[in-house]
Amino acid sequence: FTMKDLYHNILYIAIIVVVMLDLACARASSNECSLSSEAKNKHLFKQFREIQTEYYTLQPYLIASNLEYDGSHVKMQYAPYLPTPENLERIANKSAHLLNKLEHWNGARSELKPREERLIHQFKYFLKSNFDSIYEGYYDGMWMLGPDYFCEQPICYALEYFHQALQRMLEIDGSILTLTDMRNMISLVKEHRKTFEQYLKNMKNGVNSGMVWSEEVCKASSKTFRKIYRDVRTKPEGILKMKFAKVLMNGIRTQKGLYKKLGGPELEQFRIDHGDYETQLNKTIIEYIGKPVHDLIKYMKDEHIQHCPPSSISSGLGSLPLKYVYKNGQIDGDATQKLPGTKTPINVTAGYKRLLAYYTSGNYTGDNAFEVGTKLADSYYKEVEELAMEITDIDNKKEAITELKKRLKSKDFIFNKEPFPESESDDEAHEKCDSEEDAKLNCPKRWKAFEAWKNNNTEILKEASSRIKNLFYTEGANKTTPDCKVQIVPDYDPTNGVPSYLESDPDCDEPAEYFLPFFKNKMGPSFDDYNTNFHEARPGHHLQIQGYLENFMDECEDISMWINNLVDYYPSFSEGWGLYSENPILLKDVNLLEDKLYPKYGALKWQIWRALRLVADVGFHQRGISRDEILKKFQKYTWDTSDTVEKELTRYQGTPGQATSYTLGQQTILKLRNYTRQQLGSKFDIREFHYALLSVGQAPFDYIKLHLENYVKCKNGNHKDFKFCDLVLNSDSGSRKRGYMINDPVKIKRQTLIKKFSRTTRKYKHL
Numbered sequence: 145f146t147m148k149d150l151y152h153n154i155l156y157i158a159i160i161v162v163v164m165l166d167l168a169c170a171r172a173s174s175n176e177c178s179l180s181s182e183a184k185n186k187h188l189f190k191q192f193r194e195i196q197t198e199y200y201t202l203q204p205y206l207i208a209s210n211l212e213y214d215g216s217h218v219k220m221q222y223a224p225y226l227p228t229p230e231n232l233e234r235i236a237n238k239s240a241h242l243l244n245k246l247e248h249w250n251g252a253r254s255e256l257k258p259r260e261e262r263l264i265h266q267f268k269y270f271l272k273s274n275f276d277s278i279y280e281g282y283y284d285g286m287w288m289l290g291p292d293y294f295c296e297q298p299i300c301y302a303l304e305y306f307h308q309a310l311q312r313m314l315e316i317d318g319s320i321l322t323l324t325d326m327r328n329m330i331s332l333v334k335e336h337r338k339t340f341e342q343y344l345k346n347m348k349n350g351v352n353s354g355m356v357w358s359e360e361v362c363k364a365s366s367k368t369f370r371k372i373y374r375d376v377r378t379k380p381e382g383i384l385k386m387k388f389a390k391v392l393m394n395g396i397r398t399q400k401g402l403y404k405k406l407g408g409p410e411l412e413q414f415r416i417d418h419g420d421y422e423t424q425l426n427k428t429i430i431e432y433i434g435k436p437v438h439d440l441i442k443y444m445k446d447e448h449i450q451h452c453p454p455s456s457i458s459s460g461l462g463s464l465p466l467k468y469v470y471k472n473g474q475i476d477g478d479a480t481q482k483l484p485g486t487k488t489p490i491n492v493t494a495g496y497k498r499l500l501a502y503y504t505s506g507n508y509t510g511d512n513a514f515e516v517g518t519k520l521a522d523s524y525y526k527e528v529e530e531l532a533m534e535i536t537d538i539d540n541k542k543e544a545i546t547e548l549k550k551r552l553k554s555k556d557f558i559f560n561k562e563p564f565p566e567s568e569s570d571d572e573a574h575e576k577c578d579s580e581e582d583a584k585l586n587c588p589k590r591w592k593a594f595e596a597w598k599n600n601n602t603e604i605l606k607e608a609s610s611r612i613k614n615l616f617y618t619e620g621a622n623k624t625t626p627d628c629k630v631q632i633v634p635d636y637d638p639t640n641g642v643p644s645y646l647e648s649d650p651d652c653d654e655p656a657e658y659f660l661p662f663f664k665n666k667m668g669p670s671f672d673d674y675n676t677n678f679h680e681a682r683p684g685h686h687l688q689i690q691g692y693l694e695n696f697m698d699e700c701e702d703i704s705m706w707i708n709n710l711v712d713y714y715p716s717f718s719e720g721w722g723l724y725s726e727n728p729i730l731l732k733d734v735n736l737l738e739d740k741l742y743p744k745y746g747a748l749k750w751q752i753w754r755a756l757r758l759v760a761d762v763g764f765h766q767r768g769i770s771r772d773e774i775l776k777k778f779q780k781y782t783w784d785t786s787d788t789v790e791k792e793l794t795r796y797q798g799t800p801g802q803a804t805s806y807t808l809g810q811q812t813i814l815k816l817r818n819y820t821r822q823q824l825g826s827k828f829d830i831r832e833f834h835y836a837l838l839s840v841g842q843a844p845f846d847y848i849k850l851h852l853e854n855y856v857k858c859k860n861g862n863h864k865d866f867k868f869c870d871l872v873l874n875s876d877s878g879s880r881k882r883g884y885m886i887n888d889p890v891k892i893k894r895q896t897l898i899k900k901f902s903r904t905t906r907k908y909k910h911l
Contacts, residue, residue, distance in 0.1 A: 176259055176871060177700035183260050186251035192703045195242050195267055199275055202235050205298070208308035209710065209902070211895055215315030222309040224336045225302045227280065227287060227343055229484060236274060236282040243271035258851065258871050259698060262840070265847035266707050269714070273502045276711055278801075284495025285465065285483060288350030289357050290444065293639070293798025294908070295368040299343050301905050303373075303433070306336065307388035308901045310402065314391075315894070318405025326406075326414050326421055333392070333428045340436035344443055351451045353490060354465030354479030360771070361798035362452035364639040364791075366444040367574070371637060374578065376437045383434030384426070392429065396422045451476075455771035460764030460797050465490045496765050499801030504716045504808045505844040510766040513804050517758025520807065521781055524752045531748065535741045548745070549783050557669035557742075559600070560593035564665065574638040574663065583634065583662065593667045597660055598632045600670055604677045605630070611734045612683045615830055622835045626690035628652035630681050635659035641791030642911040643676050645685040649899045650693045656686055659908070665787045671746040674737065675726050676911055679750075684725040685718065685909045692841040701891075709898070713907045714842050715802065720809015721838075722909065727751055727810070733830075750911075752781050754810075757796060757803035765800045795910075812845055813837070816852050823856040836872075 183189060200207055204223040207213060213221070246267060253261060270276055279297055280287045291297055298305070313319040320329055350356055357365065375382035383389055395401035396411075414421045453470040457463070465481040481490055500508060529541050536551070538544040555561050567573060568587040577587040584591050616624045628648050635644060640661045648656040658680050660667075678684055698704045730736060730747055737744040756778055763769035771793055778789050796803045816837065821828045836855045840848050851872070858869035 176257065176698070177702070180255060180257045180260060182251050182255035183257070186249065188249065188251060188256075188260060188264075189703060191246055191249060192263060192267060192707075195246075195271065196703060196706060198238055198242060202231070202238060203275065203298075205302070205305045205309075208305065208312045209898055211706065211891060211898060213312075214890075214894075215313050215319065218309050218312040219316065219319060222306075222332075224332075224339045225298045225305065226338055227299070227346060229282065229287075229346075232280060232282040232287055235277070235280075239271045239275050243268060246271065254865065258854070258868055259700070259704060261850070262843055262847050263704055263707065265844050265850075266711065269502075269505065269844045270707065270711055272498070274498075278499060278502050281495055281498060283483070283488070283491050284498070285350075285353060285355045285490035285492065286461075286495055288346050288353060288355040288484075290347045290350065290362070290448065291365040291369050293361060293364055293368070293795050295365060295372060296907060299339070300369065300372050302336070302339050303386055303388050303437075304901075304904055307386075307391060310388055310391045311897060311901075312894075313402060319402045321405050321410075323410050323413055323417075326410065327418075329392070329402075330418075330425060330428055333425070334432045337432040337436045340433075340440045344436075344440050347443070347448055349484040351448070351469055352480055353484060354467065354469070354481050355490065356452050356458075356464075356466065356470075358455045358458050358460070358771070358797055359449070359452040359473075360455060360794045362444070362449050364794050365798060366441075366449065367639055368637060369444060370441055371574075371578065373437050373441060374575070376434055377441055377575070380430050380434030380438045383429055383437065389429050389433075392425060393422070396425075455797070459769065459771045459774075461492050461496050461800050462764060462766050462768035464492045493766075496800060499765075500804060502715070503801040503805040505714055505846065506716065506808065506812065508804070508808055510762040513758045513808060514762040514767070516811065517755045517762075517807065520755035521752050521759070524748055524755060525781055528745065528748050528752070531741065531745055535745065552669070552671075552742075552745075552783065557671055559597040559667040559670070560589065564590055564593075569663065569665070574636075577662070578636040580634070583636070587662075590662060590667075594634055594660065594662060597667045597670075601632055601658070601660070601673050601677060604673050605632075605681055607736075608674075608677055608682050611736055612687075612729070615729065615733060616683065616687070616834050617831050622832070622839075623695050624691050624831075624835050624838050625682075625687055626652075626656075626694050628656055628686075628690050628694065630656040630658050630686045630690075632658045632660060634662040636662050638663040639791060639794070640910070641788040641795075643680050644908040644910040645680040646903075646906060646908050647686070647689045647693065649903065650697055651899075652690075652694070653899070656690050658686070669746070671742040672750070673746075674740070674743040675730060675747040675750050678725045678730040679722040679911055680909070683729055684722040687725075688721045688838055689718065689842070689909075692838060696839045696841055698841070708841070709902055712842055712902070713909075714844055715805035716809035716812065716845055717842060717848065718809075718909055719805040720807075720811075720813050722911075723751075723754055723806045723810035724813045728814070749782055749784075753778075754806040756781060758807055760793065760796045761801065761803040764797050771797070809845075812849075816849065820852060820856060824859055827859060 179189065196210075200210060200221070203225075204221050205225040207218050207222050210217075246264065249264075253264075256264075274281050277298065279289070279292050291300060320326055356362070370377045375385040384393070391401060395403045396406070399406060411421055414424075418424055450471050451469065453466065454473055457470065457473075458466060466479050467481070468475045469477040469479050482488060483490055496510070500510060500513070504513075529545065532544040532548040533539060533541060536544045536547040538547055568577065568590050573587060577583040577590070583594075618625050629652075630645075640659075641664060642661065644659045646657045646659070648654055680686070698708055726747055731744070731751075737747060756774075759777065760774045763774055764771075775789065775793060778793070779785055782789070817833060820833050820836075836852060837848065840851050843851075854863070854866050854868075855872050857863040857866055858872050863869050
C-alpha cells in the first residue's frame, strides 16, 4: 500500500463526498416542504403563523378547523359567532394591519421557493378579503344587509360551527366530567342566544342606516336561511333535531359521547343545585338557541321584508346606502347613511371595489368589466345570428332569428312536457320536497322529470370524458384528471335556477356532486346540457378542483395545509376555468358540436349570458341601473323569458361581484394560453399547458401568471433570474399518496374529521 494508493483513495472519497453533497443539495432544492434560506432567515412563516393566530383569536367560533389544536384547546377557546359592530371593526382593522405588515416583509422574493411565493399571494388575498369574510367588512356596512343570496356568511353556519366544536371535544376522554363542566356547557349554550339576537339587531340597524337588500333579494335570502334552519322554521323546539343538539343530548344517562366519564354523583349534585341536567339542557337549547333562531326567521319573513324596497328604487349596492327608510315600498323616514352609533359615512363604493378585487383577483374596475361584457355580448350575438341562418336554412337574418326562436320553444327540449302542478311548486312544496325520499313521495311529477334530465346529462358526461383525453394527461407523473366519480343530484333550493357543483375530498370518501335545480318551472332545455356538463363536471370544475385535490395538493404539514383548506375557492380562477371549458374547449377544441347545432346554440347563448353578467353586476352595484333595464337586455340577447332569468338576476343582485368572476377569469386564462403558445412556439403542448396551469391549484391569478412566466422561462432555458426550474417543471405526483402527508395517527384522525367539516361549509360552484 503506497502513498500513491492512499492519495488516490482520498481523491475517490472526496469525489464521492462532492457527488453526494451535490445530490443532497439537489434533493433539498426539490423538496418542496423544506424552507428556503430566505424564508427561514427573514421569518416569513412566523408572519403566516401570526395571521393564523389572529384569525382564531378574533373568530374563536372557527377554532375546530385548527389541526394543531386538540380537543382540550377547542373546549377552552371556542366561543359563538358574535357579529357586534365592535368585533367587526376589530377584524377589519387587524386584517388591514396584517396585510400592511406582510406587504412590507423585507425578504428577497426572488430567493423564495415557488410554494413560498404562492403562500404570500394566498395570504395577501386572504387578508384583503377581510379574513375571507367578504360581506362582513365593517366600513362598507354590508354586515347590516342580512344574508346574501347564497347565505354564505357565518350566521348561516353558526350552529354548524358549534357542532364542529362539540365533535372536536369528543377527542377528550370524557369532555364533560365535573359539575363545573356541566355548568359551563349550560352557560355556553346560553351564549349562542347573543349570536342571533345581535344579527337581528344588525339588520334593524341596516334599515335605519339605509343598508337593505332589494325586495327580490330579501325574499330569496330569507328562503335560503329558512332552508338551512329548516328544523326551526315552524317552532323553536325543532332545534333539538339539529346535529349540535343531538351531540349535546346524547349519552347523558348512558355515559357515552361527551359524558363518557360523567358519574352519577355529579348528576345528582347538579339535580340538587339546579334540577335535572338533561331537562335543563333541553330547555336551555330551546330557549336560548331555538327561540332566537325562530325569531330571526320570523323577523326576516314577516317584518324585515316590509323595509326592502322594490328594485325600481334600489337594484343593488349602486343605490346604497338609501336616503330613506322604506315600508311597503313607501318612504317612512330618513336613513342615517352612517355606521350605527358613529358619524362615519358608510363607504359602499370602496366595498364594491374590494368585492371586485376578490372575485376577479385582478385589477379590473367596474367600468373595465362593463365594457368587456358589452363588447363580448355583441360579438357572440353576431355568431348566434349566423348560426340561426345555418339551423333554419333561411338566408334572411331577421326571419332566421324569428324561426329559431319559435323552434327553441318546442317541448321536445324540455323534460316536463306539461307544467308542474301547483302542489309541487308552491312554498309548501319547497318545504315538503327537500330530500330524495320526500321529493319522490310529495313531488312525483317533478321527480320523474328530474330523472329524465339526469339521464340525459349522464350520457353527455360519458361522451365528454372520451372527447377530452387528448387535452389532459390521464396517467403518469403529470396526471391531471381525477379518479373520483361525480354524481348528479337534485338541488332543492327553490331560489336557484342553474346547475352547480361541489367537490369531494382528496381521498374521495364520497362522490363529488353535480346539482340540477329541482324547482325550475321547466326542467331543461336539453340543448344547454352539453355546455353545462363541460362547465360543472369534465373538463370543468370536477377536473380542475377534484383533479388538483387528488394529484397536486400541497401535502406539506405546515401552514400551507391550513390556508389551502381554509381558502379553497378563488372565484375568478375556478369560474374562469369553468367558462374556459365551455369556450374554447367545447366550442372549438374538441370538435364535438359541429353537427349538433342546437347544443352549439346553447353554448353560444351561455357565452352571451356570462358576458351580460358583467353588465348586470356593475349595473346593479356601481351604476344603479334598474332590474327592469337589465332584464330587457337579457331577454334581447338570450331570448330567454323563463324563470331562470328572474332567479339569476336576483342572484346577481344578492351576491355583489360574484357574477364578474366568470368572463374575466376566462379571458385571463385565454391570455395566458396565448402567451404560453407564443413564447414556446413549436414546444407548446396543450396537455402540458393544462398541467402547468392546473397543478398550481386554487390560487390568485397574480400568482398563476407568475408561475406560467417562470414555466416558460424554464422551458426555454432562459432562467438566469429563477433558480427553481426543477420545482416548476418536474412533478412529484408519481410519489404522492392520496390525502394528506401526516404521520401522527392522532392528527390523521383529527384531519379526517376536519375534512368532513369543510365539506359542510364549502362554497358551491354555480354555472
